[in-house]
Amino acid sequence: MDKANLRRRILAARAGLSEETLRTSAAATRELLLDQPWVQMAGLVACYWSIGTEPDTHGLILALWKHGATVMLPVQRPDGDLDWAVYDGPDSLAPGPYGIMEPVDERRGVDAIRTASLVIVPALAVDRSTGVRLGRGKGSYDRALARVGPHTPTVALLHEGELLDGVPAEPHDQRVRYVALPGELILLGHP
Template sequence: MDKLNLRRQLLAARTALSPEQLRANATKVREALLEQPWVQMAGLVACYWSAGSEPETHGLVFALWKHGATVILPVLKEDNDLDWAVYDGPDTLAPGRFGIMEPVDTRRGVDAVRTAALVIVPALAVDRTSGVRLGRGGGSYDRALARVGPNVPTVALLHGGELIDGVPAEPHDLRVRFAMTPEGLTRLM
């Protein structure tokens, strides 16, 4: 299946999830991820503020922050690259481009993600064999992942059924090391 049709199929499946299922998925993902020692020890975490039917990260970001991690969230630039700014609590966010909430803190630059000890990214699907991540097609997170060090854990958050075989890949598509679904954490590479 090509990327466009796979995206459509996955987005339709997400739209069909009930609010109760979305909340249950978010709780399972958050709790399982926070149990990982390498998550607990990460001093600087790059994450994202979820929107719509994405796996919800609001509780995860808040929990990481309350446990002492510095959390940076993306700020979408005009060229669709990602700048980063520090999350300093729920009152420090404002709508950015496309209405997605972004931190109002000083922008740290596109290279700020290089210093993260853990990088959590959105995905529509991840290939269970190769770790190739399917995003929404803008390339923002592929650019960000290209800046991440080779030993830094990169985790894509997914709903059930989104860790699949046969995600189409192009040379610019980058892999993630882990996929987190409501069923648990899967190491990919």
Template sequence: MDKRTLRRAVQTARQAMPESERRAGATAIRENLLDLPWVQMAGLVACYWSTDEEPATHGLVFALWKHGTTVILPVLRGDRDLDWAVYDGPDSLAPGPFGIMEPVDTRRGVEAVRTAALVIVPALAVDRTTGVRLGRGGGSYDRALARVGPNVPTVALLHEGELIDGVPAEAHDRRVRHAALPSGIISLG
């Protein structure tokens, strides 16, 4: 299956998922992550503000922030690369391009993701053997992941059934080290 076909299939399945199942899944993912010592000890976490049918991150971002973790969220630049800014509570966000909420704090630059002790990214699917993630096709998170050190945990959030075999990969595609699903955290390749 090519990337475009797989993207469509996952997006169709996500749209058909009942809202109650999405909410329960997001709560389980949040609790699974917050139980991990390497998440609890991460002083700076790069995350994202979820949209649409993605596993919701709003509660996770808020919980990390309330715990005292510094959370940086992406700010989409005109060249589709990701700048980063600090999340400082729900009132620190404003709509950005495509209506996605972004922090209004000072931009820290595209290299800010290098300083994160944990990087949490969106994905439509992840290959269970290789850790290759399928994004939406803009390459923004592949560029960000390319800046992350080899020992930093990278985690893609997924709904059940989105950790699969055979995600198509190209040279620019970046891998993640973990997949977070409602059923648990899976370490990859």
């Protein structure tokens, strides 16, 4: 299946998820991640503000922030790349150009993600064997992930059924090291 058809299939499946499923999945994923020592010790976390039926990150961001982590969220640049700014509580956000909430704090630049000790990214699907993630198709997170060091944990948040045995890949597609599903954290087997 090509990327466009796979995206359509996954977005249609996500549209059918109930509010209860979305809520319980978010809570399970949040608790699973917060139970990991390497998440608890992460001083600077790059995350994303979820929208729609994406695995919800709002409670996770708040919990990380309340536990003392500095959380950076992306700010969409006109060229499609991601700048980064610090989340400083719910009142520190404002709608960005696409209606996605973004921090109003000072922009730290596209390379700020290099300093993160944990990177949490959105994905529509991830390939179980290679760790290649399927995004929305604009390449913003592929560019951001290309800046992350090889020893920094990168985690894609997924719903059940989105960790697949095959995801179409192109040379620019970046891999993640972990997938967080509701109740299960999986270290992927790629180098």
